[in-house]
Amino acid sequence: xxxxxxxxxxxxxxxxxxxxxxxxxxxxxxxxxxxxxxxxxxxxxxxxxxxxxxxxxxxxxxxxxxxxxxxxxxxxxxxxxxxxxxxxxxxxxxxxxxxxxxxxxxxxxxxxxxxxxxxxxxxxxxxxxxxxxxxxxxxxxxxxxxxxxxxxxxxxxxxxxxxxxxxxxxxxxxxxxxxxxxxxxxxxxxxxxxxxxxxxxxxxxxxxxxxxxxxxxxxxxxxxxxxxxxxxxxxxxxxxxxxxxxxxxxxxxxxxxxxxxxxxxxxxxxxxxxxxxxxxxxxxxxxxxxxxxxxxxxxxxxxxxxxxxxxxxxxxxxxxxxxxxxxxxxxxxxxxxxxxxxxxxxxxxxxxxxxxxxxxxxxxxxxxxxxxxxxxxxxxxxxxxxxxxxxxxxxxxxxxxxxxxxxxxxxxxxxxxxxxxxxxxxxxxxxxxxxxxxxxxxxxxxxxxxxxxxxxxxxxxxxxxxxxxxxxxxxxxxxxxxxxxxxxxxxxxxxxxxxxxxxxxxxxxxxxxxxxxxxxxxxxxxxxxxxxxxxxxxxxxxxxxxxxxxxxxxxxxxxxxxx
Numbered sequence: 001x002x003x004x005x006x007x008x009x010x011x012x013x014x015x016x017x018x019x020x021x022x023x024x025x026x027x028x029x030x031x032x033x034x035x036x037x038x039x040x041x042x043x044x045x046x047x048x049x050x051x052x053x054x055x056x057x058x059x060x061x062x063x064x065x066x067x068x069x070x071x072x073x074x075x076x077x078x079x080x081x082x083x084x085x086x087x088x089x090x091x092x093x094x095x096x097x098x099x100x101x102x103x104x105x106x107x108x109x110x111x112x113x114x115x116x117x118x119x120x121x122x123x124x125x126x127x128x129x130x131x132x133x134x135x136x137x138x139x140x141x142x143x144x145x146x147x148x149x150x151x152x153x154x155x156x157x158x159x160x161x162x163x164x165x166x167x168x169x170x171x172x173x174x175x176x177x178x179x180x181x182x183x184x185x186x187x188x189x190x191x192x193x194x195x196x197x198x199x200x201x202x203x204x205x206x207x208x209x210x211x212x213x214x215x216x217x218x219x220x221x222x223x224x225x226x227x228x229x230x231x232x233x234x235x236x237x238x239x240x241x242x243x244x245x246x247x248x249x250x251x252x253x254x255x256x257x258x259x260x261x262x263x264x265x266x267x268x269x270x271x272x273x274x275x276x277x278x279x280x281x282x283x284x285x286x287x288x289x290x291x292x293x294x295x296x297x298x299x300x301x302x303x304x305x306x307x308x309x310x311x312x313x314x315x316x317x318x319x320x321x322x323x324x325x326x327x328x329x330x331x332x333x334x335x336x337x338x339x340x341x342x343x344x345x346x347x348x349x350x351x352x353x354x355x356x357x358x359x360x361x362x363x364x365x366x367x368x369x370x371x372x373x374x375x376x377x378x379x380x381x382x383x384x385x386x387x388x389x390x391x392x393x394x395x396x397x398x399x400x401x402x403x404x405x406x407x408x409x410x411x412x413x414x415x416x417x418x419x420x421x422x423x424x425x426x427x428x429x430x431x432x433x434x435x436x437x438x439x440x441x442x443x444x445x446x447x448x449x450x451x452x453x454x455x456x457x458x459x460x461x462x463x464x465x466x467x468x469x470x471x472x473x474x475x476x477x478x479x480x481x482x483x484x485x486x487x488x489x490x491x492x493x494x495x496x497x498x499x500x501x502x503x504x505x506x507x508x509x510x511x512x513x514x515x516x517x518x519x520x521x522x523x524x525x526x527x528x529x530x531x532x533x534x535x536x537x538x539x540x541x542x543x544x545x546x547x548x549x550x551x552x553x554x555x556x557x558x559x560x561x562x563x
Contacts, residue, residue: 003131003292006118010285013111020103021278025231027095029088038076053208059176060200070180079177086170090163093227097159100152108149115142118288132292139263141284144277146266151277154242154270155230162227165203172200230274237271244270303358307443322346327395333357338393338401341448349390349403350451351426364452366436369426371405372457391416391470396497397477399423404473404484416470418484418495419462426454468493 050058055069065073077085115138122133175189229238244250253259269277327336333356340346348368355362371388392404401421407414436451438444471487480498485491 003118003121003128003133006114006121007289007292009114010111010118013107013114014282014285016107017104017111017278017281020099020107021231021275024096024099024104027092027099028228028231029092038072053204056204056208057201060172060197060204063176063179065176065180073173073177074180077177079174079181079183082170082174082177086166086174089166089225093159093163096227096231097156100156100159104152105149108145108152112142112145112149115145115285130295132295134288134291137284137288137291141281141288143263143267144281144284147269148274148277148281150266150268151230151272151274155227155274158226158230158242162225165207168196168199169203172196232273233275234273235276238273241271304354306438307440308445323349323390323393325394327398328356329398331398333360334362336395338395340390341445346390347387348453349393363435364427366438366451367426368448368451368453369421370453370455372455386414388417392473394473394475395477396420396475396482400477402473402475402482402497404470416465416468417462418465418470418473418482419458420497421456421458422461425456463495465493 050066055066059065059069073082118133119135119138119142121128122135122138171189172192175185178185178189226240229240253265259265322340323338325336325338327338328334329336335354335356337352339350339352340348341350348370350366350368352366353362354365387408389406389408390403391406394402396402399422401423403419403421405417405419407417434452436447439447465484468484468491469487470484470493472485473482474485475482475497477497480496482495482497484493484495
């Protein structure tokens with residue numbers, strides 16, 4: 001169990017890394033390549049013998065541009081385009097930087113922690129070696145993750161340097177283009193110290209070198225933008241890898257015989273992209289999992305075989321399972337599965353339970369559950385017949401199901417309902433009148449009409465969700481909460497399900513009709529105005545901010561012992 005839990009953490013963190021990288025790639029925009037493409041076009045069209053670097057150097061030193069460079073800046077790049085490009089670079093780089101720091105680095109460090117613990121488990125050979133854990137394979141995975149962390153730190157340094165370089169370069173070029181167009185230049189833009197001039201000159205000499213070999217490879221002569229190369233999922237080396245010459249740490253490693261191949265140092269890939277190193281991490285971890293999966297897989301045998309449904313490729317919709325929820329009741333040694341049989345809205349759920357002890361038999365192993373007409377006795381609804389369809393279902397604990405229902409009256413939707421369904425109300429008797437007998441020669445989907453149906457009615461363990469089109473739920477009996485997610489995936493509500501009475505509210509004095517939220521809010525506002533007075537009503541509004549419309553029903557008083 002402990003090893004399985006470790007592998008679950010590792011698998012989840014790998015997916016977390018993948019999503020973080022996807023968000024970083026989305027934050028990087030193609031507009032950032034405009035400078036490289038414009039400069040490449042300029043090289044192809046210019047008639048002068050001077051290089052692009054010399055053209056910009058002359059503009060920096062003498063304040064005058066050649067007609068070709070002036071045409072490039074004023075007609076193709078334009079002042080407005082330069083400003084937009086600068087804003088795009090700053091926004092994209094800032095977003096990528098935050099994603100690396102907040103998500104990619106933290107996820108990689110957590111992955112390194114779990115792999116290190118897995119290595120410690122593998123060193124306990126008497127217990128974990130029979131399961132297929134290999135210390136050397138885990139060490140290779142740890143080194144791969146360490147190399148990924150180094151590459152992420154390298155990307156952060158490139159982003160930081162690029163933001164500083166581009167900010168100084170665009171500030172100088174923006175002022176120069178304003179002077180070309182005879183526009184007013186702000187005094188702060190005209191101020192350039194010798195240090196600023198030297199900084200821009202270094203940037204031009206480093207980033208504006210023509211590279212014919214790069215044109216053959218990428219179709220451009222320049223690589224001014226250097227962050228995007230880290231985010232491309234390619235096997236090619238980086239177009240412009242970081243400069244390591246003169247770095248004291250690299251010089252120390254090269255001159256040290258003992259540290260050069262030391263297993264204590266993570267491997268560094270200076271010429272590879274972040275995606276390449278990420279793939280290497282995935283490959284090494286897959287090697288770690290391969291042998292345990294083979295060993296454990298050979299020890300697993302099939303206990304029960306049950307044909308569920310038949311696929312009909314010719315039909316547009318096929319019957320299948322939906323809303324599956326699994327639960328292991330350790331106290332009763334039972335395994336539960338809750339599901340519906342069709343893709344659309346279903347008025348029934350099916351509960352299957354099996355004992356973990358194969359020699360033990362159990363009654364009511366498969367039941368269908370539906371709700372009666374009156375779901376909550378405290379609700380004052382019309383006498384028209386109501387129909388309830390299951391939107392989502394999940395186990396709350398060993399004794400309770402949490403369900404999300406859609407109520408319809410006469411074909412018209414009346415609302416969404418969150419309810420608690422005790423298993424004791426389903427299994428009221430040890431055995432139903434007719435026990436379901438599975439015909440192994442038929443699919444389960446063909447025997448739906450033979451499954452016994454249990455009709456249940458809830459009293460006070462339900463709640464209508466106002467101002468929210470709820471669609472999904474997640475329940476946790478240990479934390480005593482249920483989470484409801486809207487259909488557009490934008491609104492979330494968290495409900496405390498088992499709130500203990502602290503003596504502050506006397507339940508016997510509560511009125512059953514106290515669910516009108518609007519009247520309650522109006523009374524609160526009138527009371528506040530009376531206490532604080534008109535002159536302090538603003539302060540009262542700050543202390544009691546109005547809730548959004550979507551969250552208004554969270555103030556409702558609900559019968560029962562959960563809020």
